[in-house]
Amino acid sequence: MRLSPDEMIFWQHGFFKLNATIVFTWGIMLVLVIGSMLITRKLSMDFKRSRWQNLLEMVVIGIMKQIEEVGLKEPAKYIAFLGSLFLFVAMASLCTIIPGYEPPTGSLSTTAALALCVLIAVPLFGIEDRGLGGYLKTYTEPTIIMLPFNIISEVSRTLALAVRLFGNMMSGAMIIGILLSITPFLFPIVMTLLGLLTGMVQAYIFSILAAVYIAAAISSKKPKSTPVRADQNLKHKT
Amino acid sequence: MPIDWFTVTAQAINFLVLVWLLRRFLYKPILKAIDAREKRIADELADAAAKQADAKKERDDYQQKNDEFDKQRAELLSQATDEANKEKQRLLGEAREAADTMSSDRMDALDKELKNLNQTITRRTQDEVFSVARKVLTDLADTFLEERATTVFIRQLRGMNGDAKSDLSKALKTSTDNAIVRSAFELPTEQQAEIQTAINETFSAEIDLKFETTPDLVSGIELTASGNKIAWSISDYLTSLEKGVGELLKVKPKAKPESKAKSQAEPLTS
Numbered sequence: 001m002r003l004s005p006d007e008m009i010f011w012q013h014g015f016f017k018l019n020a021t022i023v024f025t026w027g028i029m030l031v032l033v034i035g036s037m038l039i040t041r042k043l044s045m046d047f048k049r050s051r052w053q054n055l056l057e058m059v060v061i062g063i064m065k066q067i068e069e070v071g072l073k074e075p076a077k078y079i080a081f082l083g084s085l086f087l088f089v090a091m092a093s094l095c096t097i098i099p100g101y102e103p104p105t106g107s108l109s110t111t112a113a114l115a116l117c118v119l120i121a122v123p124l125f126g127i128e129d130r131g132l133g134g135y136l137k138t139y140t141e142p143t144i145i146m147l148p149f150n151i152i153s154e155v156s157r158t159l160a161l162a163v164r165l166f167g168n169m170m171s172g173a174m175i176i177g178i179l180l181s182i183t184p185f186l187f188p189i190v191m192t193l194l195g196l197l198t199g200m201v202q203a204y205i206f207s208i209l210a211a212v213y214i215a216a217a218i219s220s221k222k223p224k225s226t227p228v229r230a231d232q233n234l235k236h237k238t
Numbered sequence: 239m240p241i242d243w244f245t246v247t248a249q250a251i252n253f254l255v256l257v258w259l260l261r262r263f264l265y266k267p268i269l270k271a272i273d274a275r276e277k278r279i280a281d282e283l284a285d286a287a288a289k290q291a292d293a294k295k296e297r298d299d300y301q302q303k304n305d306e307f308d309k310q311r312a313e314l315l316s317q318a319t320d321e322a323n324k325e326k327q328r329l330l331g332e333a334r335e336a337a338d339t340m341s342s343d344r345m346d347a348l349d350k351e352l353k354n355l356n357q358t359i360t361r362r363t364q365d366e367v368f369s370v371a372r373k374v375l376t377d378l379a380d381t382f383l384e385e386r387a388t389t390v391f392i393r394q395l396r397g398m399n400g401d402a403k404s405d406l407s408k409a410l411k412t413s414t415d416n417a418i419v420r421s422a423f424e425l426p427t428e429q430q431a432e433i434q435t436a437i438n439e440t441f442s443a444e445i446d447l448k449f450e451t452t453p454d455l456v457s458g459i460e461l462t463a464s465g466n467k468i469a470w471s472i473s474d475y476l477t478s479l480e481k482g483v484g485e486l487l488k489v490k491p492k493a494k495p496e497s498k499a500k501s502q503a504e505p506l507t508s
Binding site: 006015016017019021022025026029032033036037040043044045046047049053056057060061076079080081083084085087088104107108109110112113114116117 | 241242243244245246247248249250252253254255256257258259260261263264265267268269270271272274275278
């Protein structure tokens with residue numbers, strides 16, 4: 001039994017390889033980008049608009065509202081990163097209903113890549129907002145003694161992000177795989193449904209946590225209690 | 239479970255490409271469409287608010303104009319009513335004047351008619367009187383009216399004295415024209431000769447006379463010369479007769495015009 005789609009290699013040439021993780025990621029990317037292109041190609045600025053446009057608008061506005069609720073006052077600035085995170089993880093989970101598909105988020109490489117992106121994006125957004133000095137100063141708050149702990153916190157939460165998503169997605173796929181081999185068909189279907197729910201929740205948690213980290217990085221004036229509490233709540237849920 | 243760092247790198251690049259593509263093809267167009275719609279809604283709301291304000295202003299203006307119009311209408315109506323009342327009074331006055339004039343004209347016409355009737359009656363009476371007198375004289379006294387009238391006239395002529403006689407004498411003598419003897423009936427030649435003789439003898443002169451017959455003459459015979467006149471008249475008889483007839487006629491003509499005047503005045507006053 002494969003634990004990760006990384007192990008399914010279609011082509012390899014030295015260091016370069018084409019495994020199921022990358023192929024399925026491209027598939028998801030194609031679906032998302034081509035779907036967006038098809039819908040946004042004939043966007044209506046008028047009051048009357050297509051159902052697909054309504055769906056996309058609902059998704060985009062929903063994401064923006066979530067970002068705003070976390071504490072980011074200019075959601076349009078962060079929606080490309082955070083929204084893409086959510087849509088990618090959600091689409092990766094949603095596609096588990098397709099037979100033969102393995103979610104790329106079930107690969108630790110993918111979740112690590114996403115977590116690394118968050119790890120890099122958080123200081124970039126922080127520096128953009130407060131300047132290099134201002135951002136670095138946040139590591140020494142409230143005292144210089146907190147500097148190593150803050151750095152450890154930064155690394156550990158990235159690791160937690162990667163492992164949390166990987167663990168949830170991998171376990172879901174794994175359980176379905178095991179159940180398929182030992183039980184009749186009905187029970188794996190129920191588990192697939194549960195896996196869909198778990199996947200959507202994970203997508204939400206991953207993007208919201210990224211938003212919370214960015215919100216914490218960009219402004220020290222904002223009450224930190226709200227993002228921290230959200231972070232803690234989400235951790236409790238998982 | 240080892241991490242495949244090539245896959246990690248590839249997935250990170252894949253994700254960044256996905257971010258760029260979605261930003262290019264999803265978020266930007268959708269947010270642009272939403273912004274455009276929101277702007278349009280805001281514009282339309284502002285436009286609606288402006289239109290509402292305009293409408294309210296126009297409604298107020300119209301209300302004000304309507305009030306003014308009502309006021310003007312009331313004033314014009316009042317003015318027209320006053321003018322109509324004045325015109326009514328004027329027309330009524332004119333109608334009354336016209337009715338009075340018509341009534342007056344009618345009364346004049348009635349008076350004229352009455353006079354004409356009186357004249358006709360007088361003439362007829364005169365004719366009848368002459369006719370009756372002629373017949374009575376012929377039957378009873380075996381004499382003619384013309385003879386008797388001439389005799390009376392001559393007696394009256396001869397009986398003249400004083401200023402009247404001298405004035406007439408002077409007029410007859412000094413007048414260049416012929417003296418005129420008028421009679422209501424045609425005088426026979428004998429009577430004309432008698433009158434000529436009587437005048438010549440009375441005024442002791444040869445007077446040239448001209449005889450004329452005038453049926454309208456009330457008196458029987460008259461002599462005129464340069465404004466002086468002597469006449470035998472039956473006017474006294476006729477006057478008493480006329481008085482009697484006049485009283486009889488006055489009762490009927492007076493009653494009729496009053497009733498007619500009333501019937502003409504009624505439609506105007508109603």
